Amino acid sequence: MGERTRQALPSVLSVLLSLLVCWMLIAFSRDMDGMATATAAYLQMLWGGVGDWPRFLDGAPATVLTRPLGEAAMKAALLTLTGLSVAVAFKVGLFNIGAQGQMLLGALAAAVVGAHLALPGALHIPAALLAAALAGGAWAGIAGALKLYRGVHEVISTIMLNWVAVRLVDNWLVVGPLRGVAEAGASITGTAEIHPTATLPRLLGDMSRLNLGFVIAALAAVAVWAWLTRTRSGFETRAVGLGDEAARAAGIPVARRAGLAMALAGALAGLAGAVLVLGTEGRYPGTLGAPYGFDGIAIALIGNNHPLGVGAAALFFGVLRAGGTRMQLLDVHKSFPELIQGLALLFVAGRLIWLAALRRRSAPKPATAAPPAPAAQVPHA
Amino acid sequence: MSLDIREGELLAVVGENGAGKSSLMNVLYGLYHPDSGEVSVGGKSVRLKSPRDAIALGIGMVHQHFMLVPTLTVAENVVLGREPTRRGLFDWERAVKEVAATCERFGFVLDPRARVDTLTVGSQQKVEIVKALHRGARVLILDEPTAVLTPQEADELARVMRGLVAQGRTVVLISHKLKEVLGVADRIAVMRRGRLVAEVRPSETSATALAALMVGESQRAVMSNAAATPEEKLASEALLEAVGFPAQGDNARPALRVGEKPPGDVLLEATGLQALGDNGRPALRVGEKPAGDLLLEATGLQALGDNGCPALRGVDLTVREGEIVGIAGVDGNGQRELAEVLTGLRSLTAGSGTLLGRPLKGLTPAEARARGVGHVPEDRLRRAVVKALSVEENIALGRHSGPPFAKGMWIDFAGRRERAQALLAAYDVRPPEPTLPLQALSGGNQQKVVVARELDARPRLLVVVQPTRGLDIGAVTQVHARLREARAQGTGVVLVSLDLEEVLALADRVYVLFEGRVTGQFTRPEYDERELGRRMLGAEQAHG
Numbered sequence: 001m002g003e004r005t006r007q008a009l010p011s012v013l014s015v016l017l018s019l020l021v022c023w024m025l026i027a028f029s030r031d032m033d034g035m036a037t038a039t040a041a042y043l044q045m046l047w048g049g050v051g052d053w054p055r056f057l058d059g060a061p062a063t064v065l066t067r068p069l070g071e072a073a074m075k076a077a078l079l080t081l082t083g084l085s086v087a088v089a090f091k092v093g094l095f096n097i098g099a100q101g102q103m104l105l106g107a108l109a110a111a112v113v114g115a116h117l118a119l120p121g122a123l124h125i126p127a128a129l130l131a132a133a134l135a136g137g138a139w140a141g142i143a144g145a146l147k148l149y150r151g152v153h154e155v156i157s158t159i160m161l162n163w164v165a166v167r168l169v170d171n172w173l174v175v176g177p178l179r180g181v182a183e184a185g186a187s188i189t190g191t192a193e194i195h196p197t198a199t200l201p202r203l204l205g206d207m208s209r210l211n212l213g214f215v216i217a218a219l220a221a222v223a224v225w226a227w228l229t230r231t232r233s234g235f236e237t238r239a240v241g242l243g244d245e246a247a248r249a250a251g252i253p254v255a256r257r258a259g260l261a262m263a264l265a266g267a268l269a270g271l272a273g274a275v276l277v278l279g280t281e282g283r284y285p286g287t288l289g290a291p292y293g294f295d296g297i298a299i300a301l302i303g304n305n306h307p308l309g310v311g312a313a314a315l316f317f318g319v320l321r322a323g324g325t326r327m328q329l330l331d332v333h334k335s336f337p338e339l340i341q342g343l344a345l346l347f348v349a350g351r352l353i354w355l356a357a358l359r360r361r362s363a364p365k366p367a368t369a370a371p372p373a374p375a376a377q378v379p380h381a
Numbered sequence: 382m383s384l385d386i387r388e389g390e391l392l393a394v395v396g397e398n399g400a401g402k403s404s405l406m407n408v409l410y411g412l413y414h415p416d417s418g419e420v421s422v423g424g425k426s427v428r429l430k431s432p433r434d435a436i437a438l439g440i441g442m443v444h445q446h447f448m449l450v451p452t453l454t455v456a457e458n459v460v461l462g463r464e465p466t467r468r469g470l471f472d473w474e475r476a477v478k479e480v481a482a483t484c485e486r487f488g489f490v491l492d493p494r495a496r497v498d499t500l501t502v503g504s505q506q507k508v509e510i511v512k513a514l515h516r517g518a519r520v521l522i523l524d525e526p527t528a529v530l531t532p533q534e535a536d537e538l539a540r541v542m543r544g545l546v547a548q549g550r551t552v553v554l555i556s557h558k559l560k561e562v563l564g565v566a567d568r569i570a571v572m573r574r575g576r577l578v579a580e581v582r583p584s585e586t587s588a589t590a591l592a593a594l595m596v597g598e599s600q601r602a603v604m605s606n607a608a609a610t611p612e613e614k615l616a617s618e619a620l621l622e623a624v625g626f627p628a629q630g631d632n633a634r635p636a637l638r639v640g641e642k643p644p645g646d647v648l649l650e651a652t653g654l655q656a657l658g659d660n661g662r663p664a665l666r667v668g669e670k671p672a673g674d675l676l677l678e679a680t681g682l683q684a685l686g687d688n689g690c691p692a693l694r695g696v697d698l699t700v701r702e703g704e705i706v707g708i709a710g711v712d713g714n715g716q717r718e719l720a721e722v723l724t725g726l727r728s729l730t731a732g733s734g735t736l737l738g739r740p741l742k743g744l745t746p747a748e749a750r751a752r753g754v755g756h757v758p759e760d761r762l763r764r765a766v767v768k769a770l771s772v773e774e775n776i777a778l779g780r781h782s783g784p785p786f787a788k789g790m791w792i793d794f795a796g797r798r799e800r801a802q803a804l805l806a807a808y809d810v811r812p813p814e815p816t817l818p819l820q821a822l823s824g825g826n827q828q829k830v831v832v833a834r835e836l837d838a839r840p841r842l843l844v845v846v847q848p849t850r851g852l853d854i855g856a857v858t859q860v861h862a863r864l865r866e867a868r869a870q871g872t873g874v875v876l877v878s879l880d881l882e883e884v885l886a887l888a889d890r891v892y893v894l895f896e897g898r899v900t901g902q903f904t905r906p907e908y909d910e911r912e913l914g915r916r917m918l919g920a921e922q923a924h925g
Contacts, residue, residue: 229792230791230792231790231791231792232781232782232787232790232791232792233790235774235777235781235792236781238770239767239770239774239778242767242768242769242770243763243766243767243768243769243770245763245764246763246764246765246766246767246778247767247778248726248746249724249726249746249756249758249764249765249779250746250750250778250779251725251745251746251747251748251749251750251751251779252747252779253747
């Protein structure tokens with residue numbers, strides 16, 4: 001069993017186990033035909049996420065595939081970006097609970113730049129994305145600075161900043177100074193609509209809502225991975241996360257690495273907000289309820305804090321989330337995908353138990369020269 | 382492995398690191414469980430499931446690292462776990478009285494009311510001993526008790542041990558300091574790789590012979606001694622018998638090292654050891670060679686310790702090219718802080734100095750590295766390496782910004798691999814596998830990686846702290862040889878060690894630190910261990 005497989009297996013097994021547990025929960029919550037309903041619900045969820053292949057094969061138009069896939073991809077893109085945000089902070093040894101707040105700030109910045117700046121298409125999108133990244137990064141930077149200069153624990157400060165962000169953005173800016181002007185007497189909630197030049201182009205035209213945001217998220221995952229594994233500064237960042245005192249003794253600027261990683265984490269969460277606003281919402285809506293920032297914590301942990309693992313976990317749960325709504329056709333509540341995600345997170349937390357179980361399975365070979373498995377990366381929380 | 386411990390004797394158990402001494406004693410104290418074999422006390426076979434059982438049988442242990450609560454008083458520490466109570470509340474006065482009685486009975490001079498963190502290390506050790514005696518220990522196991530003591534305190538401990546034996550208690554002393562063992566023990570058991578290889582009487586052996594036994598050569602020479610013991614065994618009552626269990630390390634692996642050296646090598650090491658024991662000097666003496674350039678000149682260095690109290694209170698220090706400067710002292714007298722100041726890890730509160738041509742003040746770890754300061758820190762896992770990173774990544778740590786470890790902003794994987802493999806081979810790191818996580822290596826091999834990395838950077842000044850703590854003799858010899866090699870190449874070495882023998886064997890000059898001040902300075906030909914020991918306890922003299 002390769003080292004990579006061993007690192008990934010606990011997550012995969014956790015997800016499978018949570019799928020099984022949820023299936024049983026659906027089955028038990030029915031008076032009759034529980035098992036059949038649960039299986040049917042899972043199938044609906046699958047077709048809702050990866051496309052309705054049976055209907056397509058029966059001759060339905062290709063949109064029965066592209067629509068669900070597009071929905072899944074967009075959810076995956078958002079989960080990837082917030083998951084990366086949490087994972088990058090983890091790598092430097094910080095627990096970023098504040099991706100939600102950073103995402104709100106990023107979304108607002110994108111909405112403002114998108115609506116109030118007039119720029120040609122080639123510049124408008126980058127400008128809006130940059131503004132979102134800077135806003136998210138600055139918001140995370142507050143927590144980073146509090147940590148580095150005042151010793152405030154980042155878990156406390158990022159949680160509190162989440163609430164500050166909700167109050168600041170949703171409860172004041174969006175309903176107050178930045179509220180969109182009602183046109184033709186129609187009252188609107190949220191900020192003004194963004195210019196078409198700032199809208200992320202759809203990749204498949206009218207066939208699905210899949211847009212450039214998915215590409216941005218995928219590129220971000222690969223870029224973060226390459227940065228962490230291939231570059232000097234990425235190496236320093238990992239060293240700081242795994243042994244800050246040794247890193248300090250080695251002459252690595254620990255505070256700068258931690259601060260920059262935290263800012264990058266915020267920038268990634270901010271990008272998630274931008275993708276949401278520029279891609280699907282078209283403005284900052286009255287309230288940005290979707291808790292993708294909090295989901296990012298689960299995605300990062302299920303993805304074992306590996307940038308590509310985060311991408312894989314985000315894709316999987318993007319599919320479940322997109323398909324979850326279709327379970328309602330069978331009277332099964334659409335929150336089950338979230339339950340699966342929550343349970344998977346719970347099981348992944350027992351990573352050491354999984355590893356011990358896997359070791360025992362591969363133990364029969366006497367005196368294996370296998371090195372002791374590296375301990376799970378537990379956040380310094 | 383079988384061992385008899387007799388009533389009223391002082392038995393010493395000696396052996397290399399990893400020979401199984403501590404494992405054996407942990408079995409006797411109920412911390413480890415034997416895979417096979419049995420322990421019998423007073424002729425009855427017993428099962429020791431936990432230290433509680435051992436204490437009930439009258440076996441007490443004083444660990445190398447004290448198990449005391451620093452903020453509690455002596456009396457509170459001693460009675461901890463079996464506190465006298467009155468109406469359900471802790472009866473402090475009675476505890477003090479009881480402990481005072483125990484101290485008096487065994488002739489210890491200790492104030493039961495004193496807080497443990499105000500005591501010297503030697504006194505803290507006495508508290509540990511009193512604690513065991515207070516619980517009715519008849520057999521007392523002392524694990525490396527003198528490792529942290531000054532020569533004077535060690536002498537005092539020897540008196541204490543003899544006194545206990547005179548009162549009919551049994552003392553088992555685990556040690557690797559052969560001279561001291563020879564002076565105090567009734568009987569010496571030598572362990573090697575989990576086996577008892579010899580039992581000798583001090584009168585019938587010498588430090589040289591014991592060292593040879595420990596590393597495994599010239600067994601025949603001592604066989605005659607070992608043969609004499611069975612008859613003697615009958616003479617006295619076997620109070621405690623541990624029969625026939627293979628002593629195993631805590632990882633349930635025989636205490637065997639990977640990659641043993643061929644016998645020829647080991648013989649060399651044994652001879653080397655003898656030379657160290659006798660304080661044999663290297664051919665070069667500092668007086669005979671021209672003094673090198675001044676690398677470090679510092680006056681009046683002051684710095685705070687981790688607890689915020691002054692740890693350095695005005696230290697003057699010079700280091701030249703091509704010399705090893707030893708910093709001796711009892712643990713916690715500012716040596717660690719001094720090393721941290723020199724490597725930029727701790728800031729100065731006062732004092733000034735020139736380190737490699739530029740001021741010492743405001744030095745950062747990165748700046749220190751850039752000037753050419755190498756550092757082998759004391760706390761390896763915390764400071765020297767990142768254990769979850771691979772061996773090659775650890776070799777790059779600290780030098781990862783330049784060739785051969787990086788090209789521009791990118792990591793140079795090929796160059797790093799090549800350099801790592803070369804160093805692993807040159808320093809005989811086992812297994813020589815650059816991609817393994819560092820924590821998969823043994824402590825000795827981890828230390829070799831650290832030494833390899835620091836010396837590969839060709840430092841002009843190398844600060845090493847406790848470089849051989851926890852290493853076996855083979856690794857110790859290698860580390861010492863590398864330090865001498867660095868000196869021969871012109872590197873100035875600052876060696877901080879709590880092991881006075883190590884300092885005296887390697888250093889050309891020695892500074893003695895006591896409570897953050899230099900209380901003595903010695904140059905090689907005039908080493909006087911007694912005088913050094915007095916200085917380590919704070920005695921100052923006008924000259925020196």
